[in-house]
Amino acid sequence: xxxxxxxxxEAEIPDVDGAVDVTIxxxxxxxxxxxNFAMRLFEVQPGGHTPSHGHDWxxxxxxxxxxxxxxxxxxxxxxxxxxxLFVEPMETHQFYNTGDDILQFICVIPITD
Numbered sequence: 185x186x187x188x189x190x191x192x193x194e195a196e197i198p199d200v201d202g203a204v205d206v207t208i209x210x211x212x213x214x215x216x217x218x219x220n221f222a223m224r225l226f227e228v229q230p231g232g233h234t235p236s237h238g239h240d241w242x243x244x245x246x247x248x249x250x251x252x253x254x255x256x257x258x259x260x261x262x263x264x265x266x267x268x269l270f271v272e273p274m275e276t277h278q279f280y281n282t283g284d285d286i287l288q289f290i291c292v293i294p295i296t297d
Contacts, residue, residue, distance in 0.1 A: 186216050190225055202235025205281075214295050222295050228252070228279060228287040236278040241294050243271040245279075250287035252280050 188211075195207040205228060212223040225248070226234070236255070247267045253260040254269055255278040262282075263269060271277050281287035 205229035205232030228281040233280040238276040244292045245269040246290045248288040251283040
């Protein structure tokens, strides 16, 4: 079992092109013995965003704090604290913080080798 406060997990700057003012905390990951899913907490500063990208797996996302929009080829989808989103596999997507406060969201993905 693992039980911690999120602030005790190191915030890392993602090593990907296109991320602006974003940090990620790997709350639960393969290194913790998780075999199926990883839970990550993203923190995006006002005006910041994740890179535009797509991949073979889905995302389940819960907005903990703040507001923004999910940008996809089908247009932007606004979200706010308490909302959840499902991003389908291979859907190009990008999270933008359009608010005045920090955006925090939990993103759950499958662990792949």
